[in-house]
Every structure is written in C-alpha cells, then in structure tokens.
Amino acid sequence: MSVAADAGSAYHWERSFRLWDTYFALIWVATVAYVLTTEQPGWPLRAVAAALLVPLVPLYVVTGRRLIRGDPPDQRQAIGYLAAALALFLPSAVLAGETRVLTFALVPQCFMTLRLRSALAAVAVMNLVPVAGWALLWWPGARELAFDALFSVVTLVFSVALGIWVIRIIEQSQERAELIAELDASRHEVGRLSEAHGALAERERLAREIHDTLAQGFTSLVMLIQAVEAELDHDVPEARRHLRLMDETARQNLAEARALVAGGAPADLDGALLPDALGRLAARHDAALEVTGPVRTLPAGPEVVALRACQEALANARKHAGSPVAVGVSLAYADDSLTVSVRDDGRGFDPTAVRGGYGLAGLRSRAAEVGGTAEVRSAPGDGTVVTVRLPVVRRRTP
DSSP, rough: OOHHHHHHHHHHHHHHHHHHHHHHHHHHHHHHHHHSSSSSOHHHHHHHHHHHTHHHHHIIIIHHHHHHHHSSSSSSHHHHHHHHHHHHHHHHHHHHHHGGGGHHHHHHHHHHOOHHHHHHHHHHHHHHHHHHHHHHHOOOOOHHHHHHHHHHHHHHHHHHHHHHHHHHHHHHHHHHHHHHHHHHHHHHHHHHHHHHHHHHHHHHHHHHHHIIIIIIHHHHHHHHHHHHHHHHHTTTTHHHHHHHHHHHHHHHHHHHHHHHHOOOOOHHHTTOOOHHHHHHHHTTOOEEEEEEEEEOOOOHHHHHHHHHHHHHHHHHHHHHHHOOOEEEEEEEEOOEEEEEEEEOOOOOOOGGOOOOOSHHHHHHHHHHHHHHHHHHEETTTSSSEEEEEEEEOOOOOO
C-alpha cells in the first residue's frame, strides 16, 4: 500500500480505538456507580465489590489495549489477560449482582482477542458463574432467582449472537483489507508492466527507425564508396556522380537523424507530398517511379509506412539483387487504399528461408500497425516484388 493509504488507515484505526476507550470508561464508571448506590448488600461488601473493579482499569490500559490492537492478538497473553479480568470481575459480581453491567465492556473484548471457541467459553463463564455464585451466597427467593437466571441466559444468547456477528464483520473487513492491498499491489504491478512495455515498444520503434533510415543510409554510403574506388582509375565522371550521391545521402542521413531526435516526420516527407518524397528516394537509388490514381494528402501514418517500406525495399534491392538490375517503384492511390510496390529483376531469393533481422519483419510490422499488409514475392533467378497495401479514409462522394 502507499504511504498515504497507510497513514489514512492508521488515522481511522486510532479514531475508532479512542471511541472504544471511551465506551469502556463509561461502562466501568456506570458499573461502579451502580454498585456503590445500590441498597444491597451492605456498604462494606459494596465497597469491596467496587474495589475489585478498580484494577481492571490499569489492566485494560497496560495489557488489554495492546492485545486488542494486535493483528492477530497473542492467544497466550489474551487468555492471561481475560483470566485476570475474570478473577477481579467474578468475585465482585457474586457480591453485588449489579456488577454484571460490566459484561457489556468485557464480552466484546473476548471476541476481539480470543479465538471463537475460547471466546464462547469465556462469555459463558462471564454470564453464568456470577448468577450461580450469587444464588449460593445469598439464597434469594425463587422468583428473584428465576428472573436473574433468565436474564443471564438471555444475555448469554445475545452476547454469543452479537459476538459471532462481530467476528464475521471483522473477518470480512480483514478480507476486504487484504483484497484492497492485493488490488493496490496489482495496480502498481500493472503500472510497472505498462511502463516496461512502453519502454520496450519505444526501443523497438527506435530500432526500426534507425534500421530504416540511418542504417540504410550508411549502407548506401559504403556501397557508393566501393563504387567510387572502382571507378576512379577508368570512369572519373561516374565516380563524380557517385560522390554527389554520397554527399546527398550523407545530408539526407543527417536530416533523418535530426527528425528522429525531434520526433517529427521523416525528412523526405517534411513539407512534401508522398510522390515527391518517393521520387527523390527513387532517384537516389537509380529507380523509376510510376504514380497512378488521384494524388492527395493522406494521414501521416500510411504515408510514413509507405515511405519506410519503399526505403527498405530499395535498400534490399541494392544489397541483394545484384548489379546491374532494373528497379521500379509504383505508387497507386485508390478511394480506400494506398499501394506501394518495389520490383527488381535481380537474382531473387526464397522468402521462406529468411530468418531474423529487422528488414522484412519490420516492414510487415509497420504495415500491420496501420491495418495494412506487406507481401514479398520472389524466387531464385526471378527477381523480387515487395507490395504494401494500406487502408486509407474513403473519399466522400459529392
């Protein structure tokens, strides 16, 4: 539980316990006053009966309160405490029947500190022994004896019923307290797991973004460097063209890194339509772009997925299709969908044999996030076609 919850529980418990202290004090004062003001027995015996009740106050303050606060109370100490209380209460109740008023304060303590069977036994002794002892000591009339006996039995039944009810209420309260504690712990655990899941999802997102942008750009730079090294001696114009592509790729990588840090849109899409962004991307990879359907601005989600899918497919074509290969990109707008397709006539591969990596798995994951699909069709020696279909909001007809 939280500190605030613990503090609140402690406050309510202290408040209710002060009420219990007040209740015990009122019952004790009323009993002593009743004993001292009754007509029988004589004054000396009434004084003795009242004096026997005095030690109950320090006994309760020193021991009783601590046992009632215990969770659960120590049974040995509870039995000792109530045995001492009965040793003071029973003689007083035998001497003066009015002392039995104190049972209203002692009976609840039995159920609050003892197990049920022990509490029932203590309550029975507390209600029946004083009447039997009083009858043997004073030999009252039959009518008076019958009245007191009936009263003690009724009090016993009432005490047992009330005690069992109180115990059930206490057990339910404890069960609810445990349930609240479990729910609170579960809430904290859910919060912790949600935070951990959020952190994991963010790491996965960053890993995917880095793979689809920076890693692909660096791969392109490495391949361009290799091409320049091969062309410097015999094809300087082509080497210069590749150097310009290296510069453009490096600048693009820098822009992508800044966009990634800022959490904004991809650099290619910043202030541009999707066909323009794909056109620049296709030009950097010596690919042709074909756009069909009515071009329009779409939500950011599908456009980002389409751009990243095209980046991934073009990078894979450069790395794996072989050279030279023809690469084409097609972008098709429909009323309720957006389709981007990248095809090459390279060496191809077996898609079922691909294991691990962020490439194809990341591409499918991106498409699924916006409700789309990603399909890869390829075979050894037969080129590769990567197609991503994404749902978009259907155009309203006038």
